[in-house]
Amino acid sequence: MSEQRIGPGKRVTLHFSVLLMDGSVVDTTKQKAPATFTVGDGNLLPGFEQSVFGLKAGDKRSIVLEAENAFGPHNPDNIQTMRRGAFSRDMALEPGLIVSFADKSKAELPGLIQSVTEDQVVVDFNHPLAGKDLTFQVEIINVVDADSQAVQLQ
Numbered sequence: 001m002s003e004q005r006i007g008p009g010k011r012v013t014l015h016f017s018v019l020l021m022d023g024s025v026v027d028t029t030k031q032k033a034p035a036t037f038t039v040g041d042g043n044l045l046p047g048f049e050q051s052v053f054g055l056k057a058g059d060k061r062s063i064v065l066e067a068e069n070a071f072g073p074h075n076p077d078n079i080q081t082m083r084r085g086a087f088s089r090d091m092a093l094e095p096g097l098i099v100s101f102a103d104k105s106k107a108e109l110p111g112l113i114q115s116v117t118e119d120q121v122v123v124d125f126n127h128p129l130a131g132k133d134l135t136f137q138v139e140i141i142n143v144v145d146a147d148s149q150a151v152q153l154q
Contacts, residue, residue, distance in 0.1 A: 003056045004143040011038045012052070013142040019135040026129065038146045045070055048136055055140050063136045074131030079114065082121045093121055101125075 006012050013036045017028035029035050037043050047069030055061065067073055087093060097113045101123075111123040 004145070005054050005056045006039065006052050006140070006143055007054070008039055009146050011036060011144050011146045012140065014052075015139045015141065017137040018129075019137065021133050021135065026134070034141050051136070052138060052140070055138075055143075057140050057142050059138075059140045061138050063138065064133065065136065066133050067131050070132065070134045071127040071129040072131075074126050078125040078130075080111075080123050080125060082123060084117070084119050084121055087121060099123070 004010060013034050015029045015034045017030060018026040020026060037049075039049060045065070047065045048063070051063045051065065052061070084093075087099075093099075093113055093116045095113055095115055098110050099113060101109045101111055103109045109125060111125045112128065114122040114124050116122075
């Protein structure tokens with residue numbers, strides 16, 4: 001049986017690190033359990049997922065994703081000015097604080113406080129990594145059929 005390679009219908013276990021272009025680490029699984037995902041399940045960035053297609057257990061790669069293929073460009077429309085009165089008076093708002101909001105579907109939406117005045121609060125709802133090129137370092141641990149009972153039709 002040939003070694004399985006990453007592609008549609010595969011479940012992949014890997015270690016990864018996400019780095020900014022200056023080399024600083026944003027996230028890593030190195031000191032934790034490895035991550036497992038099924039190709040196409042929507043849990044990974046499509047640009048990242050496609051960049052590991054064809055890799056097999058034991059492979060190590062360093063992959064650079066430009067912002068458009070990572071968390072997208074920084075969108076100025078995602079910066080909102082809100083009334084200070086919309087926040088609890090005893091809430092200590094300051095730039096850099098991340099506050100959790102609920103969107104229209106009641107899903108959690110984090111926002112980064114950019115500035116606070118007596119009347120207004122400016123909140124950035126962009127993903128913190130939006131607009132940033134990223135390097136992903138991956139080490140593939142295992143590649144198996146997503147549903148090992150399923151018959152693979154090729």
